[in-house]
Amino acid sequence: MRIAAERFEAMTTSLFDHPLLGQLVGDTEVADLFSLESEFQAIEIFEVSLAQASGKFDLISTDAVKAITEALDKFSPDLKALISSSVQDGLYIPELVAQMRAHVGEPHGQYLHYGATSQDVIDTSLALRLSKILPILERRLASVISVLEAHSIAFSGNRVMARTRMQNAIEIDAGDRIANWIDMLADVQRRLAPVRKAVLRVQLGGAAGTRDRFDGKGTEIADEMGKMLDLNGAGPVWHTNRVGIADLANWLSLVSGALGKIGMDMSLMANGAVAELKFSGGGKSSAMPHKQNPVGAEILVALARYNATQLSAMHQALVHENERSGAAWTLEWLSLPQMIMTTAGALNRADAICRQIQRIGA
Amino acid sequence: MRIAAERFEAMTTSLFDHPLLGQLVGDTEVADLFSLESEFQAIEIFEVSLAQASGKFDLISTDAVKAITEALDKFSPDLKALISSSVQDGLYIPELVAQMRAHVGEPHGQYLHYGATSQDVIDTSLALRLSKILPILERRLASVISVLEAHSIAFSGNRVMARTRMQNAIEIDAGDRIANWIDMLADVQRRLAPVRKAVLRVQLGGAAGTRDRFDGKGTEIADEMGKMLDLNGAGPVWHTNRVGIADLANWLSLVSGALGKIGMDMSLMANGAVAELKFSGGGKSSAMPHKQNPVGAEILVALARYNATQLSAMHQALVHENERSGAAWTLEWLSLPQMIMTTAGALNRADAICRQIQRIGA
């Protein structure tokens, strides 16, 4: 086979980034927020806001703030050096900060990243992206609920067979089953606000999380950054307190789990012998052209089980020894972005298949 | 070896129930709420309150209410029949209801469990026991926090070495490290109220979760039961909406995870080469009489990792197909009680070792 050269390199390790299958499980809107571009933008925003807030509290000079702000706008990193430093340092921030400082030049370069540590940059960068991601998830969740509410009105009065322990029980109204789906989703919807509040926070602790190089103004500077970045006020440093992040992971898995239950129900209802639900546009089979596979419903089950598994890694990462655990923190990096993509993708799939429903019950 | 006969049968399958090691990981106070006695008491409370609430709304007669209430007080189940029916039915409630009805006798026996299904009994019984367990956990959490707050005052000013990526970083105040521990615990403490509200609910749905046999008064009856049992008003049936239960599991693992981080820190601090923390009364070794093992600190790590794993099962159980999933529901039964014991035991261990601390930092 022959493919255009640039596609040949496309990676398939993560199904979410698979060049062909990616959209089956994920989507492009949230994926964009996990591009290198987004990562770098967030880093720049962190460093500029840190400089400006530090300037406001006279930790660094107005000239330094100006020099840093202007220089970063035109800064172009040496990616190759970032790659080689990543393997040695476990992250590329030390090298990137060195490059940025060199680009700013002296005497102001030394005031870039002043008092901060790599984890401050990375955790705040995560919070900044979550501040864009969570509203997307919230909107999609509301959309799925609203489509189901329309179905509830449309198909109330139709009968479906209640099944308990996989066996026929008694007939119920189609609206009862749909109402149960909506209840689950409304329950997870309600839980978003406190989760969001806890994770959309500036991280600013310095080397050991004690804000030791901010001349006692660390909290004020972090609060000021919070205002600039539309994140919550500083509160205590969360370098090793990962309760908020683990709680977000729980919420992500509650969403995908609730959608997995709905997908499982729909899979069973769409089965030919049951025929309680009719989709338009089911998936094709390479061997059986007559089939109409409710692919999206199954994907919801797969995504639910995947997130239920990843959640365990995020809770293992709570055991974050000492003042910074390279092991536990890297474990978060391996797990959380994929959990976010899972939930984002599940909401997309759920929305799509709910809109493909032509009939529930009879 | 020779042991008194009745101890020979004691089971060691679950470490929490191990006749010798049980208190190492768990405790007796919460364990008592998972005795058969507690289970039966909760079932009786459910059936009596259902009868009384149904009576109030004229679903069953005052005579039936009286007969049921009086008879249950003296009822003694045939355990052998319950055992054999369990394997066949997947639970013992159908057989127990049959026995209770026979004990009440006609004409009133038929009104016991009227309109309810096994899941109503079991889920409400869980909620009743959680209403006793959660305050115990809350009290213990407050106790650990208060011991740590006292240490924070006592040892502030002492120095400890901050360690990032397991390597020495800079010296910090012992109070800074303790403050971080307290922050984590305060974070999980704050999260209890909404979790509790969501799970302390009556379950009353009948065969397929539609309250179909309550003459349209199912919600009122469930609300009335909520008042009697000091549980929340009915709201929607949660037969297959396990979001509340999964969220409780998350909370339990957040608690044990936060304690695991503290235990890990203490293990590392107590190491002879580091010597930043001194416990009284460490554990003995059978081979090295000179050792003082900070056993409780390690147990906290083990319990954190155990709960982080179990949480995955509780989220898998969200995929609760149709109107009742024997598979997902049984998976909850296998996992949730052990998660509760894990958290209860971790709080006990944490409290004990925090009280054994003689010195932090130098």
Add this chain to the structure above:
Amino acid sequence: MRIAAERFEAMTTSLFDHPLLGQLVGDTEVADLFSLESEFQAIEIFEVSLAQASGKFDLISTDAVKAITEALDKFSPDLKALISSSVQDGLYIPELVAQMRAHVGEPHGQYLHYGATSQDVIDTSLALRLSKILPILERRLASVISVLEAHSIAFSGNRVMARTRMQNAIEIDAGDRIANWIDMLADVQRRLAPVRKAVLRVQLGGAAGTRDRFDGKGTEIADEMGKMLDLNGAGPVWHTNRVGIADLANWLSLVSGALGKIGMDMSLMANGAVAELKFSGGGKSSAMPHKQNPVGAEILVALARYNATQLSAMHQALVHENERSGAAWTLEWLSLPQMIMTTAGALNRADAICRQIQRIGA
């Protein structure tokens, strides 16, 4: 309600030990090997064989061997002291050894447990019990396969609907589906021998796993114990090399997973709308007397998902830091016995429901 007093204390924390529901998920034959009696017997066997093997290699005197062997036979431990020492030491072996030595008395008591450490006793005790458990599991697996082979002959020629992606595909022979079930089970059956070989090993390492107090004869003594106990020769100490144990956990979950797939298929086939499989003696419902629930099939799914979760804990426990990890080792204790019970129970359930099959296909 009123129940005979001694049953009131029965614990329900672990579903496997639940006084009423235990046999739904487990069984009594394997459970017996997790009684305190079995645990103590195995400990006695370890200490006696250690003494005898040490005597053979002149590490301890013939008189000491005789004194230890005779004394242990009549030894009755002080359970109360074992309980209180467990919490402090993380295990009860140091206290038990002290009691046993006191019972033997001087001058020979000091030669009991000579050169050994607690982990030697506990790991060898596990191996001894596994040497009884694995043949039980093997026998049950063979039994399930043989029942399925009989069904394969009986129902070949009958048609069932192949379902791919939960939708009807093409009709296939009932024998094809059964053959696939048998293939899975035969695959796990084949994998038992190497797993068994790796775990049925004596553990004898002493304080730090270096056999430092055996005068250079540690390997010979361990080999001699292997012959006495019908376990494999010593090989390297496995104090912190838990690959064999983790691999056993994998095998246990492969068995329950394969049975879970079969249970899932049977659940779907038994559904009234599909009616491809007919069981005798299904489970009752407390609300719907007409139902026949294939409870055992669902239990297989629950047990598969439970073990798939526990396996993660056993692999987390591979990270067994230094020469003995109290955290990782305790995590094994929390998880492995339940995994064994899960697989043992799943095989029992599978055998029972396979024998209840009256018809597959039509």
Add this chain to the structure above:
Amino acid sequence: MRIAAERFEAMTTSLFDHPLLGQLVGDTEVADLFSLESEFQAIEIFEVSLAQASGKFDLISTDAVKAITEALDKFSPDLKALISSSVQDGLYIPELVAQMRAHVGEPHGQYLHYGATSQDVIDTSLALRLSKILPILERRLASVISVLEAHSIAFSGNRVMARTRMQNAIEIDAGDRIANWIDMLADVQRRLAPVRKAVLRVQLGGAAGTRDRFDGKGTEIADEMGKMLDLNGAGPVWHTNRVGIADLANWLSLVSGALGKIGMDMSLMANGAVAELKFSGGGKSSAMPHKQNPVGAEILVALARYNATQLSAMHQALVHENERSGAAWTLEWLSLPQMIMTTAGALNRADAICRQIQRIGA
């Protein structure tokens, strides 16, 4: 910041594919086998070998074989159509087969993919890539062992402190600790052969796994393909028997788990207060220029815990209902490639840090 446009799109969802951090946790050699190019090559190899084997057994004509073989060599797929069909069908094979058939043209196009189904292509494509990946992992494992063996010789005689329960126990020889590491790795090394044999198998089952369209020659054709592709003979179809795949996942996690134990030990040994191990070239910190972080050792712990988690998903996927489970199969796709990358990366990291060791013990 400004970055060259094409890098802006690079995805960071999966840490393994992160354009900067990828090599920290993974590597490029194994990653190449998860490129779209490798995926398409494997698909082409499958379809050509199927045609040739089918030709040999006269299922399709010699002309058809020739036409298919020649046409596929020059075939260039319409990627855009593959993407849009993926979301609808859950995979892109049906569309790709349609494109390939159109490219071959009639009368021979219909004989491409003759008798096969999408799962045959995808599973065999996985086996083909595993046949290249497993030798890479095997070679790396041997390399790590050999570096450790050299250290064992070099540092035997040096003393290190054995630590049990995280506390100092007794001094041991550095060689004893290294020997234990080697034992673990040798144990997993030994386990590869049977795992490999079981997964390097052709998949050829057709629509429902019954080889129904091969005129009774399905087994012969599959065996012939096995010879062509250097994979094992056909044996039973493994469409829904995922024991081999789950067992591979176990092996991958045993490897990363064993390396995680070694990484944990090294992290603890490299700590300044312990100083039992000295690395050259540790990682930098952005806040503390004096630090030398043993980043690779921590990464090994993170990768071990990640794989221990993913393994659970692969065992959940054993519950592969009916003749093909879109849910369970997609769950494998989400998990297995990342597990492979985890183990491949862990071996790379382990090899690198072992070579950086300058001293163990004193």
